[in-house]
Amino acid sequence: MIVLTVPAGKPDAGAVRSYFCTTKGTELRCERYGPEGNKHWWTQTISINDVRKRNDGGKEIKFATTVVSDKVKSPIKGTVNSIAIIYNDGTVEVNISEAAAVVAKQMFSAFDFQASGGTSRMAPTIKPGDTLEEIHSSVDWNGIKMTIDYWDRKVIRYETITVPAGTFDCIVIREHKMEKAPLHKKDRITYTWYALDYGMIRHDTFFTNGRQECSEQLHSVSK
DSSP, X not given: OOOOOOBOOOOOTTOOXXXXXXXXXXXXXXXXXXXXXXXEEEEEEEEEEEEEEOTTSOEEXXXXXXXXXXXXXXXXXXXXXXXXXXXXXXXXXXXXXXXXXXXXXXXXXXXXXXXXXXXXXXXXXXXXXXXXXXXXXXXEETTEEEEEEEEEEEEEEEEEEEETTXXXXXEEEEEEEEEEETTEEEEEXXXXXXXTTTEEEEEEEEEXXXXXXXXXXXXXXEO
C-alpha cells in the first residue's frame, strides 16, 4: 500500500505555516530505495493541481499521486487523485481510506469499494513528546474488508537532515502501522521526517524486529 506523503512548498508571505503545499503547479518527486540504498523501488510524484479558499479561512488542496516502478511491483496502477484540507490554524487533514479505496478500485475494477475512517490530522504546533491521535481506516468490497491502522504515533525529536532536495530542519514522528486483509498482513514501524512549509522529507520503514525495509526521500521540488 502506498504511503500517502504530505507534500509542501514555499508558502505565501504572511500565510499560516503548515505541512502541505499551497502553491498550485508544484511537483514533488520522491525516490524509494531498499536498505542502504542498494535497490531502487520506485519514483513517487505528487502534483498540486488546484488550491481553493474555504469559507472558514482555510484551503482545499487537490493533489495527484503517481508511482513509476523499476523492479518492485508498483503499489498503484494509475494516478490517485486526493483532497487535503488545511484549516485556518494550519492543521492538515487527509483521508487515508478514501485514497486506499481508489487504489483498490484500480486493481479490481469489477467491485464497488466503500471507505470509512482514516482521517489523519497534523497541526503545525506539534513538538517532541506529543502523542498524535490514532488512525483507523477500512475499505470494504464484496463482503471483504481491508484495514489500515496507525497507532503509537509519537513525536520523538527535532533533527536537521540533508536529502537530495536540500537540507531541512525537521520534526520526526514514529508510528506503528498495520495493514490486514484476507491473505495479507503487513506490520511495520515507520519514522517520518517533516519540515514546516515542505512536508515529508524522508520516510523510513522497518520490520518489527528492527531490520530496515526501505527508505523514501524527497529528491526535488519544482513548478
